Amino acid sequence: MSARNSTASPRSALALDEQLLAFDGAQDLLRAWSQGIRPDPNLTVSEWADRHRWLSSRASAEPGRYRTARTPYMREIMDALSPASPVQRVVFMKAAQVGATEAGNCFIGFVMHHAPGPMLAVQPTVELAKRNSRQRIDPLIEESPELREKVKPARSRDAGNTMLSKEFAGGILIMTGANSAVGLQSTPARYLFLDEVDAYPASADEEGDPVSLAEARSLTFAHRRKALLISTPTIRGLSRIEREFEASDQRRYYVPCPHCDQEQWLRFERLRWEKGKPETAEYHCEGCDAPIAEHHKTAMLAAGEWRATAQSSDPHTVGYHLSALYSPIGWLSWARIARAWEAALGNDEAMRAFRNTILGETWFETGEAPDWQRLQGVKEEWKPGTVPVGGVFLTAGADVQKDRIEVDVWAWGRGLESWLVDHIVIEGGPADPACWQKLNDLLGRVWTHASGQPMTIARLAIDTGYETSAVYAWARQVGFAQVAPVKGLDGFNRSSPVTGPTYVDATIGGKRLRRGARLWSVATSTFKAETYRFLRQDRPTPEEITAGASFPAGTVHLPHWADSEWLKQLTAEQLVTVKTKRGFTKLEWQKLRERNEALDCRVYARAAAWILGADRWSEARWAEMERQSAVTADTAANDAASAAPTRPSARRRTMRSSYMR
Numbered sequence: 010m011s012a013r014n015s016t017a018s019p020r021s022a023l024a025l026d027e028q029l030l031a032f033d034g035a036q037d038l039l040r041a042w043s044q045g046i047r048p049d050p051n052l053t054v055s056e057w058a059d060r061h062r063w064l065s066s067r068a069s070a071e072p073g074r075y076r077t078a079r080t081p082y083m084r085e086i087m088d089a090l091s092p093a094s095p096v097q098r099v100v101f102m103k104a105a106q107v108g109a110t111e112a113g114n115c116f117i118g119f120v121m122h123h124a125p126g127p128m129l130a131v132q133p134t135v136e137l138a139k140r141n142s143r144q145r146i147d148p149l150i151e152e153s154p155e156l157r158e159k160v161k162p163a164r165s166r167d168a169g170n171t172m173l174s175k176e177f178a179g180g181i182l183i184m185t186g187a188n189s190a191v192g193l194q195s196t197p198a199r200y201l202f203l204d205e206v207d208a209y210p211a212s213a214d215e216e217g218d219p220v221s222l223a224e225a226r227s228l229t230f231a232h233r234r235k236a237l238l239i240s241t242p243t244i245r246g247l248s249r250i251e252r253e254f255e256a257s258d259q260r261r262y263y264v265p266c267p268h269c270d271q272e273q274w275l276r277f278e279r280l281r282w283e284k285g286k287p288e289t290a291e292y293h294c295e296g297c298d299a300p301i302a303e304h305h306k307t308a309m310l311a312a313g314e315w316r317a318t319a320q321s322s323d324p325h326t327v328g329y330h331l332s333a334l335y336s337p338i339g340w341l342s343w344a345r346i347a348r349a350w351e352a353a354l355g356n357d358e359a360m361r362a363f364r365n366t367i368l369g370e371t372w373f374e375t376g377e378a379p380d381w382q383r384l385q386g387v388k389e390e391w392k393p394g395t396v397p398v399g400g401v402f403l404t405a406g407a408d409v410q411k412d413r414i415e416v417d418v419w420a421w422g423r424g425l426e427s428w429l430v431d432h433i434v435i436e437g438g439p440a441d442p443a444c445w446q447k448l449n450d451l452l453g454r455v456w457t458h459a460s461g462q463p464m465t466i467a468r469l470a471i472d473t474g475y476e477t478s479a480v481y482a483w484a485r486q487v488g489f490a491q492v493a494p495v496k497g498l499d500g501f502n503r504s505s506p507v508t509g510p511t512y513v514d515a516t517i518g519g520k521r522l523r524r525g526a527r528l529w530s531v532a533t534s535t536f537k538a539e540t541y542r543f544l545r546q547d548r549p550t551p552e553e554i555t556a557g558a559s560f561p562a563g564t565v566h567l568p569h570w571a572d573s574e575w576l577k578q579l580t581a582e583q584l585v586t587v588k589t590k591r592g593f594t595k596l597e598w599q600k601l602r603e604r605n606e607a608l609d610c611r612v613y614a615r616a617a618a619w620i621l622g623a624d625r626w627s628e629a630r631w632a633e634m635e636r637q638s639a640v641t642a643d644t645a646a647n648d649a650a651s652a653a654p655t656r657p658s659a660r661r662r663t664m665r666s667s668y669m670r
Contacts, residue, residue: 054087057123058115061155065148075115079337080108081310082262086329090116090235092124097232097325100253101239104333104369106341109239113202114149116237117182120200122155125179126230129198131223133208135173135186141204142172142184150175187219198226201236207243207250211500220249232325245371246586246596247500257328258317262335264309271296272314275334277350277368280343287347292334303343310335333367341367355561357542378583378601379544381576387548388569391459396420397428397566398459401634404621406613407448407471408606409480412438414448417610418456418466421618423631424562425543429571430456432607439476445483452491458638470495470617472609473528481515481526489527493620495613497533500595506535507619529620536612537582537598540565544580578607 052060055077062075077084089096103109120128130146132138150156159177161170173192175182185192187209194216201223213219220238227234240250261274273295281300282290291300301309315329333341346367353359361372391397400420407416418431433451437444455463470493473480484492493510508530515525543565549558560566567576582598582605618624626634 051093052119052123053091053093054115054119055084057119058087061122061153062115062118062149063152064111065152067144067148069111075111078311080112082313082315082331082335083108083112085315087112087115089327090119090237092233095232095325096327097234098236098323098327099238100250100257100326100328101237101331102242102250102254102328102369103239103331104336105241105366106333106336107331108337110145110204113204113237113239114145116200116202116235117146118149118153118156120180121150121159121175121177121182122153125177126199127180127196128182128200128202129193129196129223129226130182130184130202131187131193131204131209131219132184133186133205133210134188135192138184138186139172146175146182146184187213187223190214190216190222193219193222193226196226197229198223199230199234201227201234201238203236203238205240206238206253207240207248209249241365242369242371243365244596245373248371251371253326254328254330255319256322257319257326258321259319260315260317260327260329262313262329262331263316264313264335266294266296266299267301267305267309268299269294269297274316275332277332277334277346280334280347282344282347285351287351288344290343290347292343303338306335306338310337330369332369356563358539377545378541378580381573381580384544384567384576384580385573388567388571390569391428393568393570394431394456396430396456396458396464399423399426400428400430400458401631401638402467402618402621402623403430403456403464404614404617405451405466405469406610406615406617407469408609408613409439409472409475410606411475412436414438414444415606415610416448416451416469417607417614419611419614419618420464421623423635425618425623426560426562426564426566427543428566429568432571432575439479445479448483449487452487460638462638464638466491468493468617468621470529470531470613470620472497472613478515481513485515485526493529493617494526495529495531495616497531497612499597500532500534506532507616529616531612531616533609533612534584534596534598536615537608538584539563540608540611540615541580574604575607577602578604579611581605581608 058075059077064072064075066072071079077087086099086101088094089099101109117128117130120126130138130141132141150160156177160175170176173184181196183192183196183198185195187193187206190213193213203220203223206220209219211218213222216222224236227236238250238253240248242248242251245251263272263274265272271294275292276295279293279295280290281293282288291302293300317327321327333346334343336342349363349367353363364370364372389397396403397420399422401422403418403420405416405418407414414435414437416431416433416435417429418433420428420430422428435444435447435451437447439445452466452469455465458464468491471480471484473494473496480494484494489510510527510529512524513526513528515522543563546561546564548560548564581602582600584596585599587595587597
């Protein structure tokens, strides 16, 4: 140490130390500043995911580092969402189990860490948005160190991180449901992630199409915006994702044949197996027709590429379609797909699910009403007012008219096989107290089962569309345990044909009761289409019945006493495709004749069966219901033999599904 320093006073030495510390601090600040102004690595979304994304065991069946190579077809889709790409809108119509949602979460993580800005993520409902936040977004942040640094942990006093909003440096993620107009209009958004758009309601709180409302939030960002729309499709003419895909360049994922190298996109009709042996399923090349074993799939996917098959109406929009045939090994195998196909044969509902969730294609709903005269030929003989063997519980549908209430009583059995048990017309209408008393008496009426057991109506669903207050008052008087007031809704509801109950205000005796009634909402379109599908099913011939053949699931059995007027009412509507004022197409039920009470009553009785839970009963529950009704396999077989049509009907021609062509 120099003499100068040795003779320095303690105060001057302290000042020198402070200067040195300040200098060191300035250097640290300079280094931090230089690092801060250094541009981030020019990563794409897929590169970011491979470098920074970790999958949680809470949210993934394959926890650990995210690997785009596991689903190589997602690489181009994710990279189209990168800032360097000129693409502004990505449309992905896909099957289940192909990794689409996780790719969307990679998009969210990339925005938070690498390209911050306001982002809007939309689920079909607010409740689903909350569930997605807990099950997917929270693990996304917790398992990735870089994201944990960007998003503060949730605290009661920290408004920056809540269930439906996550703040990060330079941006915010807002999560909402398509049923909330307020959520969709809450803030401008440079980035959009619209998940399962086909499950969105037709309108958000009567404010308009949810997709249009969400996309309007990004218009101010012009060419810098990015939107990802993904969904499993639903019904042709109603599917949003199909409409968006058809307006795009319609890209397909081409993979090479391991035998002849011909590149092709995978089609279900080229998956072949021995009948009854789905485990033998192999894909046959469209070039050399050689069978391709599934173990080749990994190499085929890695060598694949997306190719446009159409001209897009918007150069900034790209569209992709992918079926479950591309699902990686260990997820959904070709054998399981073949098994699902065999299980769906003969069941329209199962076939619709197969087409939507496995092929990633829309279901064509014809809505063709069967000819009422043909139904004359399939009527069966059983004693009026009795329940045939096979029916294990009763429901009723009531349609309220100005001068009467019409009620149809239906019996239900396994596979939703059904029998019309009674048709009652109560004269007087809702203004007549005696009319309601007769309906009240009907709830206690007994029908005799073929086994001798007495049966009453388990649940009666009554329409509230006419004289709503009177219906609520009566339902409240008799109790909601046996009665379900229902409100019909237009359109198809993919998630559930019946929702509720919701508590609604009721006016009873001139007094308004808050939450005085319980109301169920019914997607009548779904049950009308189902009824017509069941009526169009091929039935076994009398000879086949004698030989032991059974009726297919869902068969609608009609009694010999059902007259021509009732049959005409049951087949009084048809499903047609119409155009809206905005130029979109939609499916709409239209009357072929004025009176349709039989169809309405059938829909309400079917809704009552759904409310009771028949669609979700286990095998054990059905066995218990049959035991209570004294239904056995022997008696059911005898009933099938005795339930032959009163006169043989012409055998319907069987046609293959059009989408297999």
